[in-house]
Amino acid sequence: MEVLHICLRPEHSWLFSAQASNMKVETITQSGVHITGNQKLSRTPFTSIEDKLQPILMSMKIFGIYFDPTQAKNKVEPSETYTSQEKPPRLWRSINRLYCYTVLLLLWFNVGRCAIGVFPLNEGLPLRIILMTWMLLCALNATIVITACQKLTHLRCFYKHWDSLFQCPVTDSLGCGFLFSRHYCRVGTAAGWFVSLVNIAALCVFMFGNLPLSPVYITTFARPFPESQLVVIFSVVLHVFQSGAWIFPIIFMSITSRVIRAQFFRFGQVLSKQIEQADGHIPHQLPELRFRYTQLCQAVDIINRSYKWLLGTCFILNIFLACFVSYEIINGPLDTFVITVNVFWLGGSVVCILVLAISSSDVHDAAHSLLDDIFSIGTRDASVEQLGQLNLFVSKLTGTSIGFTAIDFFVITKEFLLTLGGLFMTYFFLLLQFKIA
Template identity: 30%
Template sequence: MMKIFGLYFAAPSPTEMSELDSEQTVSKHKPRAAFFKWYSVFMTVLSGLNVARYLPSFWVGVDFVPHLTVSRVTMICWIVQCFLYRLFLLRACWSSHRLPEYFNFFDQLMTDSCCIHLKPSCMKSRRFLVVIITLVWLVIVLVSASGIFYMATDVEPEYMVTICNPFPDKTGVKIAFLIFHTIEIGAWTFPVAFLVTLFRILGDAFSSYTNELCKITKDERAQFWEKMEDIRVKHLQLCKAMTILNRDTKYLITVNFTTGIFLVCFNLYQMVATNSAIHVLGYVRFSFWLVLNFSFMTSLSVTAANVNEKAHSPLEYIFDVEMDDVSRSESLQLQLFLSKLNGPAIGFTVMGLITITKELILTLAGLVLTYFFLLLQFNI
């Protein structure tokens, strides 16, 4: 579905090409992959031009309307966020050493049954994916319907001026920008859903690994030390998969956090400020922005923090292992495994600077709540 909005493309790997039925099928598959590739490039360029056309709206415009600075700041931040999502996803899909490498490596990891066979619940993953896609389409439909409502009724004409500026506020311009606005809503929601799904699947893989390790330590203690090296290597492979994925997700997470925190705080300020005369529908719109941005940051943070927790979860079982009659090589394998688990935090990062953990979520929540109560206290 991300291909519809020009957010994703994937050239078939050599393995997939070898599995295609005939040369005729291959010849049909290649042009389709090339189309989605250049369609993604086109939509990214168009999104960048959208940022460029909106910047002058702060001081010029055919239908320039003053006193819309707040709406324009919110809109330009959102437009930049959509453009950066497109740009970094294009970068991730373009090179075979990024997302394609992760998918190939993860597929090999899941099919490798050496020592520990990872068996995450496919049914749960499918249900989760259905729920995520349903919510995304619900957001797209709601935003599109609200745009049509504003255009048809002129209840709050400033809304369409905010979208169309600096171009004239005509019917044809409204329709064109409303369609593109709907497409950009997909560029805003689907990258977050994509990351949340990837994090959930990887977290399930770590959870499956821990469950299998628990069975070995409790039911197959005699074989534990024979499998110690394979157990450690399997965990390292999962960590490597996460590292490959983090090469691109760190940029998308950074975009989500920086723009999301700014939009949440800015909308809070606008809603709490007593000296701001906002229409009732304006409060509804700002509340909608606030809830969605906060929900996106929360869902992304929780699923990423879950990967961190699951990656370190083998510790509680390793500490219960009996050390009687352990050889030097087996003891060395255990020490290497413990050093990995007790070392730097394993997880997804914000530009490689901060690992997303549950503690970070509490810090961000505390930041927003402190800002909110400060606004109320000083009655700004």
């Protein structure tokens, strides 16, 4: 019979699981007490972050803006990866990838069609500019996400890096295990579906409801093709995919940002507790903590390879939409339907900017929230090696800002959100003042 010795430290408890049919467990505490007994132990399989994100990823697959990366999934046991059913998953991934590329081609076709139909300069020009900008935003969002799926150095690299970090038993023993809020993921996915369906339903009402604005919308969406029923239906079908490409990449980024933020905060709690228990000394597990913190920062850098383009695109085009729609609200016709549509566009742009800026700035704040705890570490009887580890930790926290960037121009922080809000309010009140004058 095999005997396993487990040493329990008083400052934290370890949850141990191993795959064995019958194993004798002998627990030895620091006081020398022996607890022996027979116990059947079973291993709890690790669930990767990609599997936990399945609600939002499946929704993005339905809209044709996400497919499984070309490399096989990262599992705990490589032998369990598609053994007897290798061909069906591979065939399904190929079909899904072809479907995404077809949707992407249709989105860019719609952008080109709308760009050709912008002219002439008449009363319908503002609506055509708004639609063309929004369609360009949707096409760019889909392109960025699909490119991130195709390149193994983007999403696939992030998934593997994240799973390797939290599959490590030392990470669990430190108390820094994987945190994931399934409730938040479900709520975010439901919110994305709700906004998409509302957007699709609103267009159907305008196109088929014989409202005062229906002829204007039919003409705008059909240009430069004739206003036939087939062209209208084709425009509505494309609008379905555009709605998904508009909102779901933002929801996906918000959910992953919250996951990363939660891990930084949990890491800070573990560090704070170990500092308190060290009683003026440097925690003996500081090297392990510093290494895992560095790995977590590296995960942010990897996912930022895709997010920086998504953030930059969304900020630039949504800011343009918000400014242009604000101008139309103030200087445009005082028609109820027109104002309602413009307010919807303005609200959508502002909400997208707020969600992206807040979720990104939260990651930055969480990553740097450990600085106060690091400065409170005592150095009593510290060795040269321990002081070196502490200096490396401080250098990481006080060096380059950790967080998501907008096309590598700057790191998204709460100060950026405040500056952006101030500039927009100044622009809005200047327009209002000129209107009054």
